[in-house]
Amino acid sequence: KKKKKKKSRHGVCVWAASALIMAGRPGVLSFIVIAALGAAVNGLTVYLYQQNTICDPSGSIITYEGSKGECFDTSGGGDSSSVLITCQPDGFDLTRFDTSNCAGASSTIVVTGVEDSCLVSGENSYKYSGCSTDCFPADATVETLEGGVKRMDEIVLGDSVRVSGSEFSEVYFWGHKDADTVSTNFVQITLRSGRALVLSKNHMLYSSGKLVPAAEVAVADVLVDVEFGLSVVSEVRSGVAKKGLYNPHTIHGDIAVDGVVTSTYTSVQLPTLTHVLLAVERAAFRLGFSVLGNMLETQRPAVLNWYMRTAGSVQ
Secondary structure, three states: OOOOOOOOHHHHHHHHHHHHHHOOOHHHHHHHHHHHHHOOEOOEEEEEEOOOOOOOOOOOEEEEEEOOOOEEEOOEOOEOOEEEEEEEOOEEEEEEEOOOOOOOOEEEEEEEOOOOOOEEEOOEEEEEEOOOOOOEOOOOEEEEOOOOEEEHHHOOOOOEEEOOOOOEEEEEEEEEEEEEEEEEEEEEEEEOOOOEEEEEOOEEEEEOOEEEEHHHOOOOOEEEEOOOEEEEEEEEEEEEEEEEEEEEEEOOOEEEEOOEEEEEEEOOEOHHHHHHHOHHHHHHHHOOOOOOOOOOOOOOOHHHHHHHHHHHHHO
């Protein structure tokens, strides 16, 4: 008897995408993809340590978990109130309102500092994560199939860029493309080979044989240099300020940036699941079509924020 071949999840995604595109239902498809991606992404988290300037976890803590731009209803005891947290390049603003819908009279506390560190403002302290968009700066470079070098802000969809020492792959989608934002959440990793890679702290790359966020790379770890092979990390600097937020996705799933092999995915996503879900966009790209277009380039659609919040509540 002949064994029946099982279709892979990737194959099913490609088949479904092709069917919906050919049926003239790209709108339905984009909603499905965005909703599914939302379940694979973590959102914004802020911890407020009340009357505590050392982020002591044994004290009184208020936790805000949701998505960027979400209004948190903090009403209770007969009072109506709400909080809006606005991410800034060097921290965040916490605005309190006298109503439950983030409107009307308000007061704002400015909290400055990098993510995941203890930040003091007045008599309280804070920790936050999820504000930074995980990308490469505008001046990061890639090598093209034609042999040239392009900055991130020069890449166009369809460019074939180096993804390893021997492979090139087409750029089919922008996870983020923002020329103006300046972020202080970049990490600079210097190798003994002479390479210096700059990427945001949650962006994934291959370190000592494992896929890890840039923030977890340490001196003496081993990265992959596309020219010299394995190379030891000689220095790691965090809190580096750079302009531009770019995250090009390749068909392959990896991308060599500044001569170092990295992933196109981040730690705020589930890389394997996200790669499967984006098979829909890859299928559309091959057919000369885009499902998501530029919807995720500078901000997340409302439906993705909603799914992020829902996914976070059930995890």
